[in-house]
Amino acid sequence: MSTTDFGAFPAVTGGAYAAPATSEQATAPERPAWSNVKAPDARSQPTAAVAFTNGRRALKVFLANPNALFGTAFLALVIAVALLAPVLYPDDPLSMVGKPFLWPGQDPTFPLGTDSLGRDVLAGILHGSRISLFVGLMATALSLTFGVFVGAIAGYFAGWVDDLLVRLIEIFQTLPSFVLLVVLVAIVQPSATTVTLAIAVISWPTVARLTRAEFRTIREKDFVMAARSLGFGHGRIIFREILPNALPPIIVTSSVMVATAILMESALSFMGLGDPNVVSWGSMIGTGRELVRTAWYLTALPGLAIVFTVLALNLIGDGLNDALNPRFTQDR
Amino acid sequence: MTSLLLQVENLTIGFPRAEPVRNLSFEVRAGETLAIVGESGSGKSLTALALMQLLPRAAAVISGRIIFDDRDLLGLDAREMRHLRGRDIAMIFQEPMTSLNPVMSIGRQIGEVLKAHEKLSGRAARERAIELLKLVRIPAAEKRVDDYPHQLSGGMRQRVMIAMAVACRPKLLIADEPTTALDVTIQAQVLDLLDTLRRELQMAVVLITHDLGVVAQWADRVVVMYAGRKVEQALPGELFNDPLHPYTRGLLSASPRLKHDFHYLEGPLTEISGSIVSAAGEVGCPFRPRCCQARASCGHQVPPLIAQTPDRLVACPFTSSLKAVPDAAHLSL
Numbered sequence: 001m002s003t004t005d006f007g008a009f010p011a012v013t014g015g016a017y018a019a020p021a022t023s024e025q026a027t028a029p030e031r032p033a034w035s036n037v038k039a040p041d042a043r044s045q046p047t048a049a050v051a052f053t054n055g056r057r058a059l060k061v062f063l064a065n066p067n068a069l070f071g072t073a074f075l076a077l078v079i080a081v082a083l084l085a086p087v088l089y090p091d092d093p094l095s096m097v098g099k100p101f102l103w104p105g106q107d108p109t110f111p112l113g114t115d116s117l118g119r120d121v122l123a124g125i126l127h128g129s130r131i132s133l134f135v136g137l138m139a140t141a142l143s144l145t146f147g148v149f150v151g152a153i154a155g156y157f158a159g160w161v162d163d164l165l166v167r168l169i170e171i172f173q174t175l176p177s178f179v180l181l182v183v184l185v186a187i188v189q190p191s192a193t194t195v196t197l198a199i200a201v202i203s204w205p206t207v208a209r210l211t212r213a214e215f216r217t218i219r220e221k222d223f224v225m226a227a228r229s230l231g232f233g234h235g236r237i238i239f240r241e242i243l244p245n246a247l248p249p250i251i252v253t254s255s256v257m258v259a260t261a262i263l264m265e266s267a268l269s270f271m272g273l274g275d276p277n278v279v280s281w282g283s284m285i286g287t288g289r290e291l292v293r294t295a296w297y298l299t300a301l302p303g304l305a306i307v308f309t310v311l312a313l314n315l316i317g318d319g320l321n322d323a324l325n326p327r328f329t330q331d332r
Numbered sequence: 333m334t335s336l337l338l339q340v341e342n343l344t345i346g347f348p349r350a351e352p353v354r355n356l357s358f359e360v361r362a363g364e365t366l367a368i369v370g371e372s373g374s375g376k377s378l379t380a381l382a383l384m385q386l387l388p389r390a391a392a393v394i395s396g397r398i399i400f401d402d403r404d405l406l407g408l409d410a411r412e413m414r415h416l417r418g419r420d421i422a423m424i425f426q427e428p429m430t431s432l433n434p435v436m437s438i439g440r441q442i443g444e445v446l447k448a449h450e451k452l453s454g455r456a457a458r459e460r461a462i463e464l465l466k467l468v469r470i471p472a473a474e475k476r477v478d479d480y481p482h483q484l485s486g487g488m489r490q491r492v493m494i495a496m497a498v499a500c501r502p503k504l505l506i507a508d509e510p511t512t513a514l515d516v517t518i519q520a521q522v523l524d525l526l527d528t529l530r531r532e533l534q535m536a537v538v539l540i541t542h543d544l545g546v547v548a549q550w551a552d553r554v555v556v557m558y559a560g561r562k563v564e565q566a567l568p569g570e571l572f573n574d575p576l577h578p579y580t581r582g583l584l585s586a587s588p589r590l591k592h593d594f595h596y597l598e599g600p601l602t603e604i605s606g607s608i609v610s611a612a613g614e615v616g617c618p619f620r621p622r623c624c625q626a627r628a629s630c631g632h633q634v635p636p637l638i639a640q641t642p643d644r645l646v647a648c649p650f651t652s653s654l655k656a657v658p659d660a661a662h663l664s665l
Contacts, residue, residue, distance in 0.1 A: 158389075222430040229384055229425075230445050230496060231418030240444060244435045 061323040068319020074312035082129040089123040093279045097123075104297055115284075115298050116291060124279045125305050131280040132309065135196050136262040140254050142200035147207025148250065152238050154208070155215025166212070169205045177202040178267070185268060191275045195268060199261045210253055214246035221245075248324035255317035259310040266306055281306050337362045337536050338383070338504055343396035345378050345387065345560075351394065353378050353560040360504065365530060365537040367551035367568075369544065369583070373608045375560040376540045380508045383538070384423055385413045401503065419449045422497035423506040427513050428489035432481035438465075438492045439477035445499045464495040467532075468525060487518035491525065498529055505530070506538045511546070523550050544587050548572060553643065556580050559608055559618035562637065565645040576646040578623045579604070617648070625650060 062068055091097070096118040097110075104113045104121075112121040154165035172180075184198040218224065219242065227241045262281075268274050269282030270289070281302040288298025338360040345353040353375040360366045368376050381387050383398060385405060398405040400421065405413065425431045433441055442464055443457035452460070458477065465473035468491040481489055490510060497505055507526060511519035527550055530537050539551060547554050547568055554571050556564040556579065564577040575581045582604035606622040616631035617623070623630070627650070637645045 222425055222427050223433045225386065226423075226425055226431045226493070226496075227433070228386055229417055229423040230448065231414050231416065232444070232448050233414060236444070236448060240436075241433055245433070 058323040062319050065319045065322060067315045068323075071312040071315030071319065074308055075316065078129050078309050078312070079133065081126055082133050085123075085126040085130055089120070089126055091123070093123040093127040094119060094277075101295055103295075104301070112301055113297060115288060116295070121284070121298065121301055124284050125281065125302055127279050128281040128284060128302060129305065129309075131192055131275070131278050132262045132265060132306070134192060135199065135265040135280075136258040138196045139199035139203065139261040139265075140257045142196070143204035143257065144207055144250070144254055146200070147204035148211045148243075150204070151208035151211025151213075152215055152243065152246075155212035156219055156234070156238050156242065158216070158219075162212075165208070169208050169212075172202070172205040173209075178264070181264060181268065182271070182273060185273045190268075190273055192278060195265055195274060199264050202264075203257055203261065206257070207250065207253065210249060211246060214249060215242055218242045218245050248320075251324060252317050252321045255313050255320060259313035259317075262306065262310060262313075335362050336360070337401065338538075339397075339399040340379075340383070341397045341399070343379065343382060343398065344394040345375070345382055345391055346394040347391050351560065352391075353382070356396075356557070356560070356562055358555050358562065358565065360536045360538055362503070363530070363534055363536055364552040365527070365539055365550055367539045367541060367547045367554045368557060369541060369547055369554060370557035371542055371583075371608055373559075374557040376542075376557055377508055379557075380423065380506045380538065380540055383506060384417060384421060386417075415449070418445055418497075418502070419500045420502055421504045421506065422500070422502040423508065424490070424493045424497045424510050426509040428486050428493055429513065431493055432489055434481055437478045437480055438484070442492070442496050442499055445496050449500045460499070461495075464499055465492070467498070467529070468492070468495045470495075486514050487522060490514060490518075490522050494522070494525065494529070498533055498535070501533055502535055504536050504538065506540070508540045509542070510539075511541075511543075519546075526550075544572075544583060556583070561618060561634070561647065562645070563619065563647045565637075565643070567643055570644060576640070576644075576651040577619075577648045578625050579619050582622075 097120050098107065098114045098118050100114055100116050100118040102110050102114040104111065106113065110120050110122065112125065114120060115124075150165055150169070154162045154169075181198050181202050184201060185195060188194045188198075215238075224237060224241055227237050232241070265274065265280060266282030266285065269280045270286040272283075272286060274280055274283050276283075284302040285299045288295065288302075292299050336359050340359065341357050343353060343356045344351055352373075356375070356379060358366070358368075368379065370376050378387065378391065381391075382393055383400075383405070385408075387393070393406055396406075400416075405416070408416070432438065436444075439458055439461040442461035443452075443454070446452050446457045446460055462473045462477050465476060470476050470488060470491055476484075476488075481492070484492065490513075494510075505526070510526065511522050514522060523546060526537060526539075529535070539546065541547060551568050554564075554566055554568050555562055556566075556571075556577065558579045564571070564575070564580050566576075571580065572584065575584050582602070585602045586604060587601070604622055616633055617626070617635050620626045620630045635647045635649050637647045638649065638651075639645050640651075
């Protein structure tokens with residue numbers, strides 16, 4: 001029980017608190033002179049001092065992280081290369097253009113050499129970035145959409161809906177994901193689209209579980225109860241109230257998911273299960289594999305492209321994690 | 333007297349293994365402030381949640397009726413109830429620090445309420461949000477409307493919560509310990525604000541509190557709850573001058589005296605021995621294990637509410653003899 005004095009509040013607010021208020025206004029005359037009696041707590045929070053919103057603070061933390069900056073810069077480079085590839089090398093990168101087995105630097109026309117069939121390695125890597133990024137981004141977008149939807153429904157409604165959806169997620173999780181991927185691609189004709197869909201099919205359960213866990217926590221928060229008490233519908237609560245609060249870990253995961261999707265596409269192409277009509281980093285490694293002792297650059301160069309792109313995405317994920325995780329940002 | 337807005341009849345709320353609210357009846361008249369007082373665990377908050385039909389998953393209303401505006405809320409389906417919440421009945425919560433969505437600006441949060449119940453464009457909602465911020469006396473409302481909750485102090489956040497609750501001019505506002513998390517001066521302002529808004533918007537307020545100081549100043553009528561039952565109902569003046577139930581007497585003698593020259597050194601604050609947990613599983617009067625006036629007959633059955641006057645109910649058959657006890661004189665305030 002608080003030690004309130006029965007019926008003595010007007011005296012307290014009017015008398016005891018008037019004196020310090022005026023002395024403080026004398027020291028800080030630029031502050032607005034609103035009625036302290038109505039809201040003295042407002043006075044301690046001058047509007048000018050609270051400049052940063054959540055998003056801007058997170059951006060500041062992200063930009064202060066050199067690793068994250070490097071990742072962003074490298075990813076921007078890869079995206080630029082992917083966009084410019086048809087301009088720089090308008091010809092089909094799978095066509096034979098020169099002497100086979102030219103080492104990097106041997107012929108200035110082919111700065112990164114040629115492979116066993118005389119195809120330009122640089123053109124292959126540039127065009128390969130298109131397929132890698134397309135598959136990585138599209139597969140992540142698809143699995144995010146579906147995974148967030150399923151996870152949100154399961155986590156928010158709980159009960160039998162949750163049981164049903166969790167069983168569904170578990171079915172996918174018990175299957176070895178890469179084997180499932182190989183089977184899926186083997187059943188349908190391999191093309192960039194089907195590979196993307198197959199990768200999305202095997203990666204959505206991770207997102208769904210993460211989203212479900214977040215929703216289960218946030219569902220119990222006071223502001224969700226307040227939203228329900230204001231008569232908000234389920235859709236409004238899920239998408240306007242809970243989802244924005246659940247986003248930080250999902251964003252972080254998605255950057256790593258892009259990296260994983262690129263790796264999976266490369267692995268599929270390496271095994272000869274990729275789209276045979278387009279060049280990708282994985283398929284370049286796959287064709288160079290037999291010659292790894294005589295012409296190791298054929299596997300090493302596209303391999304480096306994969307390594308750096310995946311590294312860049314992981315660094316971005318790390319940076320986002322630091323920037324968006326409220327436990328870290330609150331102290332800054 | 334004005335008409336009845338809310339009528340709760342024999343409300344019993346049950347968890348699978350316990351019944352934290354039993355046979356509770358009370359009514360709220362249009363435009364009045366009804367205070368529900370009781371210690372933690374007496375079932376105040378559960379009652380409030382039952383009024384909103386927002387009981388936790390495990391709990392359920394076992395019996396009783398909640399008649400609001402001539403409609404039984406327990407008979408409404410989820411959709412009808414959702415339309416009622418926020419528009420006709422609104423609620424503000426104990427914790428202003430966590431009751432606002434941290435990633436949405438307060439203006440948009442107020443706008444969301446308006447959009448949920450009325451067809452409004454984004455710009456109109458924003459203007460209404462600014463008006464509402466002014467209504468709850470937030471200074472520089474035009475600037476504040478884009479602030480996020482973490483930029484506001486506790487008192488300001490509670491004001492924003494109130495703005496959201498009264499956005500659609502509800503007929504009934506349930507305030508569940510609205511000032512517990514705030515310090516005492518802010519408490520007074522927030523309650524003053526609620527009282528002003530009650531008059532300006534002509535709504536009734538159910539004020540749930542454990543703070544008798546709040547009751548004395550802001551309530552029109554008081555219901556004292558103990559272990560899920562109503563033990564006394566009175567006008568605040570009567571309650572403080574002449575408490576009838578032993579529990580109410582105990583509560584009053586456990587709070588600092590009213591006289592402003594009172595110093596705690598002059599007399600001890602008496603406590604009510606035992607805890608509310610001891611009421612669980614009791615057959616007779618739930619207060620019997622802690623009551624200094626308990627008699628053998630108290631253990632036989634739950635004492636019924638006795639109406640002394642229409643507005644004065646007490647669930648203790650021995651009130652007249654208690655008054656004769658000379659020791660009770662120092663308890664009356």
